[in-house]
Amino acid sequence: MVRVLVSDAISEEGLAPLRTSAHIDIVQKNVSEAEDELHTFDALLVRSATKVTEELLAKMPKLKIVGRAGVGVDNIDVDAATKRGIVVINAPNGNTISAAEHTFAMMAALVRRIPQAHISVKSREWNRSAFVGNELFGKKLGIIGFGRIGSEVAKRARAFGMTVHVFDPFLTKERAEKLGVSIHSLDEVLAVADIITVHTPLTKETRGLLGTENLAKTKKGVYLINCARGGIIDEQTLIPFLESGHVAGVALDVFEQEPPGDHPLLAFDNVIVTPHLGASTVEAQLNVATQVAEELLHFFEGQPVTSSINLPALSKDVYEKIQAFYHLGRKLGLIASQFMNIPVQELSVTYAGTVADLETTYITRSLLAGFLRPRVASTVNEVNAAMVAKERGITYGEKFSDETHGYANCISLTVHGENKTFTIKGTHVPNYGDRIVHFDGVTIDFAPEGHLLYIQHHDRPGMIGKVGNVLGAHNVNIATMQVGRQEAGGKAMMILSLDKPVDDAVLKALAQIDDIETVKRLEA
Numbered sequence: 001m002v003r004v005l006v007s008d009a010i011s012e013e014g015l016a017p018l019r020t021s022a023h024i025d026i027v028q029k030n031v032s033e034a035e036d037e038l039h040t041f042d043a044l045l046v047r048s049a050t051k052v053t054e055e056l057l058a059k060m061p062k063l064k065i066v067g068r069a070g071v072g073v074d075n076i077d078v079d080a081a082t083k084r085g086i087v088v089i090n091a092p093n094g095n096t097i098s099a100a101e102h103t104f105a106m107m108a109a110l111v112r113r114i115p116q117a118h119i120s121v122k123s124r125e126w127n128r129s130a131f132v133g134n135e136l137f138g139k140k141l142g143i144i145g146f147g148r149i150g151s152e153v154a155k156r157a158r159a160f161g162m163t164v165h166v167f168d169p170f171l172t173k174e175r176a177e178k179l180g181v182s183i184h185s186l187d188e189v190l191a192v193a194d195i196i197t198v199h200t201p202l203t204k205e206t207r208g209l210l211g212t213e214n215l216a217k218t219k220k221g222v223y224l225i226n227c228a229r230g231g232i233i234d235e236q237t238l239i240p241f242l243e244s245g246h247v248a249g250v251a252l253d254v255f256e257q258e259p260p261g262d263h264p265l266l267a268f269d270n271v272i273v274t275p276h277l278g279a280s281t282v283e284a285q286l287n288v289a290t291q292v293a294e295e296l297l298h299f300f301e302g303q304p305v306t307s308s309i310n311l312p313a314l315s316k317d318v319y320e321k322i323q324a325f326y327h328l329g330r331k332l333g334l335i336a337s338q339f340m341n342i343p344v345q346e347l348s349v350t351y352a353g354t355v356a357d358l359e360t361t362y363i364t365r366s367l368l369a370g371f372l373r374p375r376v377a378s379t380v381n382e383v384n385a386a387m388v389a390k391e392r393g394i395t396y397g398e399k400f401s402d403e404t405h406g407y408a409n410c411i412s413l414t415v416h417g418e419n420k421t422f423t424i425k426g427t428h429v430p431n432y433g434d435r436i437v438h439f440d441g442v443t444i445d446f447a448p449e450g451h452l453l454y455i456q457h458h459d460r461p462g463m464i465g466k467v468g469n470v471l472g473a474h475n476v477n478i479a480t481m482q483v484g485r486q487e488a489g490g491k492a493m494m495i496l497s498l499d500k501p502v503d504d505a506v507l508k509a510l511a512q513i514d515d516i517e518t519v520k521r522l523e524a
């Protein structure tokens, strides 16, 4: 049974895909209510109220996935989750339209002073001359951050007859042209825009993006909107610009601290505010809840998740294509790690043939996780493999080659350790399975499955019989046996697949046979 803690208010209807699964047990409690059972949950579903800190993650040792029913994951310590091998997913587009519409509603309200007029009329006043606004038509809208929401805001702005001036370092000319907006530097946008709206994530680069220096570059009488994240517009440095009238008005849906408490900005008549309502529509909440619920189901069914923050995104199609290689990679890493049971500095993975055209990042991560698994006590998987490798000083790299050794596909792993380098190569044969085709300089052919025994010996007559006798004497049944050699009379090897793992006494007895150099147990 998979236990899911839903710790924030998430659309009940959106959770339906999870409720229909007999294997999922949903508990709806906030974190403090669930304190005594935190250690039992496999999944955590949040909006923005729950702070998913390192401390909380430490109390949830079974946690495998955190789902954010929304876009921003700034309430989740993604690095801490990654370190623990916990997948973090979000619902990247379920609330885009709602957030864009809210931004637009704020823009109209700001320039027509609707909230102020509303309060006035409700106070039984009728003061039409106090609320003269501006038209949006013909104005220049500056959009900083042109992703999903920024581009939806732009479409609405164009319909209102505004020209749209965008700053987004990652925006291509083709996309800008398609959406009828012009690309500019940040300084150009600041200089020309009548209204500026920010739609970036909150990052090291965007925190305080509109602070004293950049606010000074804006047009006198500019309007500002932040429906993205508190802190992109620096709240403290905004105050003198409002006091001097340089900034004509500000609309804020988000704050550096939420709730903002008795914030000085709230005292300004021309600052209009909402309590982080960008995604608060029935439609958006249904969308985001459904998206994360479905992703969670896929995850626990062993299917790929498409909206992970800390894993490469994979579509179902791509996943189906790489699945076989993903398992082969894991086995190559696992076997290589046990064979090279010494400190290693570098792994080099080479893809050849059909596999080279696929999304190899994912395969490499799987291989790395397989390699690290016998070496680290904590969970290691494709989420944290790169981070764990780095912590242990192991570097890795991918290469692509045309050398398939006659197979349709081939993955080759070379491990560089102190005084030794080891290479293993594998291929996947559809409807047959994974095969290891090269092992430490010897061409061979065996399935990387189950309890394996590696024996390196000199190529002499009678070796197979001697090994068989020792195993028989220890009541160990041989399922398969493959032999290979570098040259007649030279370095040779056997790979045996056994019905059960052998103990140290068997390894010792085998090692005492003349002409046997090395004996190793390998679990695949």
Ligand SMILES: NC(=O)C1=CN([C@@H]2O[C@H](COP(=O)(O)OP(=O)(O)OC[C@H]3O[C@@H](n4cnc5c(N)ncnc54)[C@H](O)[C@@H]3O)[C@@H](O)[C@H]2O)C=CC1
Binding pocket: 071, 072, 073, 092, 095, 096, 099, 144, 145, 146, 147, 148, 149, 150, 167, 168, 169, 170, 171, 199, 200, 201, 202, 203, 205, 206, 227, 228, 229, 253, 254, 276, 277, 278, 279, 280
């Ligand atoms: N108020 C609310 O309730 C909601 C707020 N949001 C917030 O809105 C923001 C935007 O969300 P989406 O459009 O979905 O994200 P997105 O990821 O689609 O777009 C973000 C854009 O910002 C750009 N960007 C990143 N760093 C930048 C920089 N230094 N300067 C300029 N551009 C930069 C990126 O290239 C990207 O195009 C996020 O902060 C999100 O958390 C999202 C939904 C609801």
Ligand SMILES: O=C(O)CCC(=O)C(=O)O
Binding pocket: 047, 048, 069, 070, 071, 072, 073, 095, 276, 278, 279, 280
């Ligand atoms: O859950 C919410 O209402 C907040 C939405 C939001 O800010 C986001 O998706 O980034």
